[in-house]
Amino acid sequence: MTRIARIGTAQGPRHAVEQPGGSLCLIEGDLFGDWRVTQERAPAGSALLSPIVPPTIYCIGLNYRKHAEETGAAIPQYPVLFIKASAALHHPDQPILIPTHAPSHKVDYECELAVVIGRRAKNVRAADALDYVLGYTCANDVSARDWQMEWGGGQFCRGKSFDTFCPLGPVLVTADAIPNPNALDIRTVLNGKTVQSANT
Secondary structure, three states: OOEEEEEEEOOEEEEEEEOOOOOEEEEEEOOOOOEEEEEEEOOOOOOEEOOOOOOOEEEEEOOOHHHHHHHOOOOOOOOEEEEEOHHHEEOOOOOOOOOOOOOOOOEEOOEEEEEEEOOOOOOOOHHHHHHHEEEEEEEEOOEEHHHHHHOOOOOHHHHHOOOOOEEEOOOEEEHHHOOOOOOOEEEEEEOOEEEEEEEO
């Protein structure tokens, strides 16, 4: 199993591989290309950043049957696709900022399994899709439900794209360590308390 973190260093953000004792060894190269683990240890106390910085954050709505049933929504015939703005990306265990100039009184959380695509993919058969996955990480699909559902006729992108509304991490687990992503336990922890617990 390879657990990859992205940390802040004096030279800027770096990727590092978690070692058996919990320490981190820095990576040289491109995580999405050729890379290797060095013997250089990450500085103690390095801040954990989101494990990747995706150019686009694609999301699937109503992807959990239980969640759809809780909200009273019908199971869609086709996937509901929406995008979160890149500015929504946030680091793990950092405070989520509630918008003030476009205030929301219905901010909600959703634990999600984030799939990280590792190489260019186009016209890929469903049977081959997992061959393109670099790994998986945790995501919190934070939503301002009033902006999303009530104001402006279904503002999915706006309601889900406020700054800090997409925490990722703490680590990226490579695909070889997760042969079946459809059998994982996921949970949301809010202020130290587990508020959601589900299975993919």
